[in-house]
Amino acid sequence: MNGAKKRKLIAGGASLSAKRTKTSSRPHKSKKRAQRSIAIDSLPWSKAKLPDMFNDAEGFYGLEEVEGVEVVRGDGNIVEFRTAVPAEGDTDGAHETNDAESDEFEGFDDEPSTSVEPGAVRPLNPPKDPKADVENDNDPKPTPKESEKAPKKKQNKKFNVKEDSELETNVFAALDAVDDSQDDIDLSEWVKLDLSAGILSSLARLKFSKPTAIQAAAIPHVLAGHDVIGKASTGSGKTLAFGIPIVEKWLELVGEGSTEKGAKTPLALILSPTRELAHQLTDHIKNLCNGLENSPYICSITGGLSVLKQQRQLAKADIVIGTPGRLWEVLSSSAETMSSFRGIGYLVVDEADRLLTEGHFKEAEEILSALDRVEADEGEEDVDPSPRQTLVFSATFHKGLQQKLAGKGKFNLMSEEDSMEYLLKKLNFREEKPKFIDVNPVSQMAEGLKEGLVECGAMEKDLYLYALLLLYPNVRTLVFTNSISAARRISPMLQNLNLTSHPLHSQMAQKARLRSIERFTSTPAGQSSVLIATDVAARGLDIPNVDLVVHYHVPRDAAAYVHRSGRTARAARTGLSILLCAPEEVIPTRRLIAKVHSERKASRKNFFVQTLDIDRKLASRLKPRVTLAKKIADAGLAKEKGGKEDEWMRNAAEELGVDYDSDELEQAGSWGGRGGGRKKKQEEARAITKSEMGAMRAALRDLLSRRVNAGVSEKYIANGLIDIDELLRGANGDFLGKVNGLDISAL
Numbered sequence: 001m002n003g004a005k006k007r008k009l010i011a012g013g014a015s016l017s018a019k020r021t022k023t024s025s026r027p028h029k030s031k032k033r034a035q036r037s038i039a040i041d042s043l044p045w046s047k048a049k050l051p052d053m054f055n056d057a058e059g060f061y062g063l064e065e066v067e068g069v070e071v072v073r074g075d076g077n078i079v080e081f082r083t084a085v086p087a088e089g090d091t092d093g094a095h096e097t098n099d100a101e102s103d104e105f106e107g108f109d110d111e112p113s114t115s116v117e118p119g120a121v122r123p124l125n126p127p128k129d130p131k132a133d134v135e136n137d138n139d140p141k142p143t144p145k146e147s148e149k150a151p152k153k154k155q156n157k158k159f160n161v162k163e164d165s166e167l168e169t170n171v172f173a174a175l176d177a178v179d180d181s182q183d184d185i186d187l188s189e190w191v192k193l194d195l196s197a198g199i200l201s202s203l204a205r206l207k208f209s210k211p212t213a214i215q216a217a218a219i220p221h222v223l224a225g226h227d228v229i230g231k232a233s234t235g236s237g238k239t240l241a242f243g244i245p246i247v248e249k250w251l252e253l254v255g256e257g258s259t260e261k262g263a264k265t266p267l268a269l270i271l272s273p274t275r276e277l278a279h280q281l282t283d284h285i286k287n288l289c290n291g292l293e294n295s296p297y298i299c300s301i302t303g304g305l306s307v308l309k310q311q312r313q314l315a316k317a318d319i320v321i322g323t324p325g326r327l328w329e330v331l332s333s334s335a336e337t338m339s340s341f342r343g344i345g346y347l348v349v350d351e352a353d354r355l356l357t358e359g360h361f362k363e364a365e366e367i368l369s370a371l372d373r374v375e376a377d378e379g380e381e382d383v384d385p386s387p388r389q390t391l392v393f394s395a396t397f398h399k400g401l402q403q404k405l406a407g408k409g410k411f412n413l414m415s416e417e418d419s420m421e422y423l424l425k426k427l428n429f430r431e432e433k434p435k436f437i438d439v440n441p442v443s444q445m446a447e448g449l450k451e452g453l454v455e456c457g458a459m460e461k462d463l464y465l466y467a468l469l470l471l472y473p474n475v476r477t478l479v480f481t482n483s484i485s486a487a488r489r490i491s492p493m494l495q496n497l498n499l500t501s502h503p504l505h506s507q508m509a510q511k512a513r514l515r516s517i518e519r520f521t522s523t524p525a526g527q528s529s530v531l532i533a534t535d536v537a538a539r540g541l542d543i544p545n546v547d548l549v550v551h552y553h554v555p556r557d558a559a560a561y562v563h564r565s566g567r568t569a570r571a572a573r574t575g576l577s578i579l580l581c582a583p584e585e586v587i588p589t590r591r592l593i594a595k596v597h598s599e600r601k602a603s604r605k606n607f608f609v610q611t612l613d614i615d616r617k618l619a620s621r622l623k624p625r626v627t628l629a630k631k632i633a634d635a636g637l638a639k640e641k642g643g644k645e646d647e648w649m650r651n652a653a654e655e656l657g658v659d660y661d662s663d664e665l666e667q668a669g670s671w672g673g674r675g676g677g678r679k680k681k682q683e684e685a686r687a688i689t690k691s692e693m694g695a696m697r698a699a700l701r702d703l704l705s706r707r708v709n710a711g712v713s714e715k716y717i718a719n720g721l722i723d724i725d726e727l728l729r730g731a732n733g734d735f736l737g738k739v740n741g742l743d744i745s746a747l
């Protein structure tokens with residue numbers, strides 16, 4: 001290396017800066033003739049000029065640089081400085097160094113040194129003004145601990161991976177897999193947040209060069225000990241807005257010796273409304289911790305996996321992430337575990353509006369009550385057992401909730417029975433006014449999202465879904481249904497049409513759910529992949545490169561629309577969200593979407609979702625294949641389910657705590673037959689014989705192998721895997737319908 005070797009705000013890795021030390025000037029053995037090993041104090045150091053932003057940063061005073069020096073790790077990982085340049089006071093050439101003494105050398109560090117001392121102690125309690133942290137930067141810095149001074153071994157810890165089941169850990173971990181090549185990344189925006197070197201290093205490894213708006217706004221308040229309510233649009237990085245400060249706190253406590261890894265009382269409890277989100281949060285935070293020299297034990301406690309194993313994990317967990325149902329089951333089974341949870345430092349409620357309202361109310365309430373239960377000795381006054389910080393995050397909050405959370409509204413004691421108010425009270429914020437942070441007050445929708453609506457008959461949704469998937473080929477599409485049975489049925493139907501498709505709903509075994517996501521995401525870029533999901537996938541799921549979201553059933557409310565649509569256009573990307581609407585659904589749906597956009601600027605007040613006009617002639621030509629594919633799928637399912645359908649539907653609805661499977665929806669969208677009767681259709685489907693099924697399959701194969709004349713071009717649709725781009729080019733782009741402004745190629 002011949003250029004200046006300045007200490008930079010780079011992290012993580014391997015190579016980094018030559019740091020001047022006062023203690024080590026022992027000679028190293030020379031290995032090259034042209035370049036000699038040279039003791040660090042003998043190098044021709046000169047004072048480095050600092051960028052303005054570091055002018056008042058203590059850690060950088062006295063920074064020096066040197067040129068013409070190569071820094072290498074020799075045999076036995078010993079660090080040597082090699083140079084051909086004559087050293088200061090060097091009369092007889094290079095100093096000889098002694099390998100045995102080289103461990104005194106302090107100049108090589110995997111951690112970046114930051115201008116803002118990361119070790120500035122932040123007490124767990126009580127809260128303090130974040131500004132105070134800035135002022136404290138002028139305080140004398142504590143001397144680094146010996147362990148921090150020592151040269152760090154490069155670690156590539158696969159944190160906890162072996163302790164969870166294969167799928168549980170691998171699905172989302174794979175999504176977050178990072179490129180470990182350590183390019184220099186300017187972390188100055190992160191440094192302003194007063195983060196430790198280890199966390200900065202992790203962020204560099206993840207290639208997150210700067211905090212998102214919610215991270216920049218929330219992290220200082222959380223670090224300062226405040227209760228925080230954070231609202232930011234979907235895909236805007238809310239997980240790390242609470243994940244980073246929690247891990248920081250853990251590192252700080254461990255560094256101080258105030259706690260140890262796997263201490264009896266976990267530091268944080270994070271509640272998630274769905275299993276998938278819980279696993280994703282777990283992997284996201286684990287990923288942040290990967291590569292830290294010392295990292296917390298993080299575990300997810302969700303239904304569908306072994307309770308016994310989870311109990312064992314809980315006993316040593318530092319950060320617990322779970323769904324309320326299973327968490328309550330595991331917590332309430334042991335008085336000791338329950339009691340240890342009363343001392344948690346953080347309670348995080350992710351996707352708060354869903355978690356506090358739908359389905360999870362009972363268990364969430366039990367958990368919150370149990371966390372706050374006071375076990376006073378006889379004759380003693382109850383004391384407040386809750387010094388914990390409460391962090392509440394979501395992309396959507398009901399208006400009333402928002403006001404209450406922000407402290408603007410009044411709690412109406414008369415309506416305490418109301419679940420939301422009651423739970424808010426239960427959250428037991430430790431501050432009268434938690435910090436309310438809304439980084440997108442004008443829009444809940446991601447910036448890069450385009451929205452559209454396809455009007456079609458209630459009985460034609462399968463057909464128009466297929467047409468849409470042909471229109472937008474070679475992308476990842478997430479299709480939302482309101483019913484489990486529709487998700488179960490549509491997925492095989494699309495497979496029958498030669499489209500790669502996977503179901504996801506709460507009635508599937510947990511491993512099958514994770515496998516569906518894994519298969520959906522492992523499809524190589526540029527190939528079609530479709531996930532047909534109920535709203536279990538609507539919240540929080542961070543699946544990369546979902547380009548298209550289709551609402552097969554219109555969402556039940558504005559929040560569902562925001563969260564479903566938020567599965568695309570994440571982390572500053574673009575994406576499309578398209579609703580399939582029966583004629584009678586168009587007006588209410590337009591109203592619902594207008595409501596979502598109503599908080600936009602006055603000029604955008606009358607937001608009108610654009611209609612995609614899909615060519616009816618083409619749709620009618622696709623109809624025979626869709627009808628057959630649907631019949632085959634229905635027959636297969638009817639046989640498989642037998643008489644158990646009602647039972648599993650009831651169980652599923654109970655688990656979700658919502659009435660997703662209303663007859664109305666069933667009639668409108670899946671088993672078909674307004675008034676025709678779902679049961680009758682099922683019986684018919686069940687009655688189809690094996691040979692009839694074989695004949696239908698053969699007929700469908702035949703149809704798929706035939707070209708469908710689009711009527712406007714020499715080009716034809718041949719099967720489910722046609723190149724629609726090619727087709728559109730041949731037909732001047734409009735025979736499938738007008739897609740003004742919603743062209744996937746514009747994404």
Ligand SMILES: Nc1ncnc2c1ncn2[C@@H]1O[C@H](COP(=O)(O)OP(=O)(O)OP(=O)(O)O)[C@@H](O)[C@H]1O
Nearest residue numbers: 208210211212234235236237238239395540542571
């Ligand atoms: N500072 C950052 N820079 C770049 N990418 C980031 C940053 N922080 C998080 N991300 C990435 O952004 C994506 C979305 O993050 P996350 O899942 O936390 O969003 P969210 O706001 O919780 O979304 P939702 O409301 O849908 O739950 C993730 O893939 C995450 O890895």
